[in-house]
Each structure stands twice: as structure tokens, then as C-alpha cells.
Amino acid sequence: MATDYSEAKLTITPLKPSEIPEEELIFQASEALIDSCTSWKPGKTYFKVVKTFSKSKGPNDGAPWHCRVSVHKQDEATFDQMWEKLGTDKPTNEMQFIHEIRKVTKVKEISSISPPVSPRVFTELQITRLSSESPRTGFVISLPIDLSSPEDAELAKIEEKGVKGRYVSIERIVELEDGSTEWRMATSSTPGGSIPTFLAESSMASKISEDVPHFMKWLHGLPKTETPTEG
Helix, strand or coil, X not given: CCCCCHHHCCCCCCECHHHCCCHHHHHHHHHHHHHHHHHCEEEEEECCCEEEEEECCCCCCCCCEEEEEEEECCCCCCHHHHHHHHCCCHHHHHHHHCCCCCCEEEECCEEEECCCCCCEEEEEEEEEXXXXXXXXXXXXXXXXXXXXXXXXXXXXXXXXXXXXXXXXXXXXXXXXXXXXXXXXEEEEEECCCCCCHHHHHHCHHHHHHHHHHHHHHHHHHCCHHHCXXXX
16 A cells, blocks of 8 residues: 655645644654655666665655665765764755755755756755664655745745756665664655656656765765764
8 A cells, every 4th residue: 555645745745834744744754755665666776786766656746756775884984974964954065966956045944956957946944853762863854845925925035046846855874783874865856847757757766876976975085074983
């Protein structure tokens, strides 16, 4: 039976700030979704370590879902190193290793990021949670936000201008028993504008997989004083 994530608003339908569900509901639904993603249709493995999966658009989904899963040994990246860069100011850090992101603007807890094809703006609410219980687990959840209501006019003034794209994503890192870190990311998105859906969907698995080696290359290129160590 397909899981209905619509109650927690895990869809590409943008939320008005007043419609944001309770955080606990969002996290519960996100955990269920990210746990289930390895049961989706398996796709290609990229860079020898990044496995991909996909799920067709369901009745309450705005678009299909895509997932990537990779496991990283401690000598590649520790849990603390990954959480420091993925769980803290993630949009700004992403701009350093995802070249399509040209600008990040923080609007309270909302950030706008724009890829290159005539400016695309993705206005997102980002929620993070770190659990120190074993196994240590970190979540980063992004939900699309709509600032068009009159009561959100002040926030809308800060929002970047351009064609509105939308995405929802759940990112989770888990510290495994051997000290390795599993990194999962599931996303559903639409670029908006005139880009054909089939074109965006056909390249999604490879695009989200590229983020893994790009992140690792960026992490290892940081000055040693900027690279966090295990506490």
C-alpha cells in the first residue's frame, strides 16, 4: 500500500507560512519516506557507490520521487564532518559545491536558490534535527513555500525574482555501527517554466548523484582549520 505523505505536506505544492504543519508530523512522515526509499524501483549506481531509486507519482504527489543512497567510511568523511556542513547553513554551503546554485538569500528561515536556465527561484522552508541517541541521526528537510499572501508581503520583498521552481526533499545521515555514515536523500521536484517534465525527470538520478562526489571534493578541499573533527 502506498504511503500518504500529504498530511505532512511532503509534496511540491507550496505552503503558505500559516499552513506549515507541526514539526513532529513532518519528521515522522519524512522518516517513513526515507526508510521506504530503498524499496522503490532501483535505478543505476553512479560513481560506484551512489545507488538510486525512484517512485512514480502517486495520487497525492505533485511529481515522481527520486532517492540516492551512499555509505562513506570514516577516512572519507565522519558523521560530524558531514553534519557540520549539511546540517548547519546548508544552502550557503551547497553553493560551494553545487555549481548550479548561483545565489542564496535567507528570508527568516526561508532560502531561495537559483539554478542557471533563466533564473529559477526555489523558496524553501528548511528544518533540521540532530539526534544524539545511538545511532546518531541528522535530518535536513526542505518544503516549498508560497509568499504571495498579503500577510507575507514583507518576506516576499526579500525573495529572489525569477521563474518559480518547486521541490521537497528529505536528507538523512546516520552513523553506522562500524563508524561509517549512510547518506540518503529523497526529492520530488519541478523546475517550472517551459522545461518539459520528461526532460527534467530523465536526468534527475544522475543530477542528484553528482552532489555526492562534489560534496566530498569540496569537504576535502577545505582548510584543515575549517574541517570539523569528531567531538
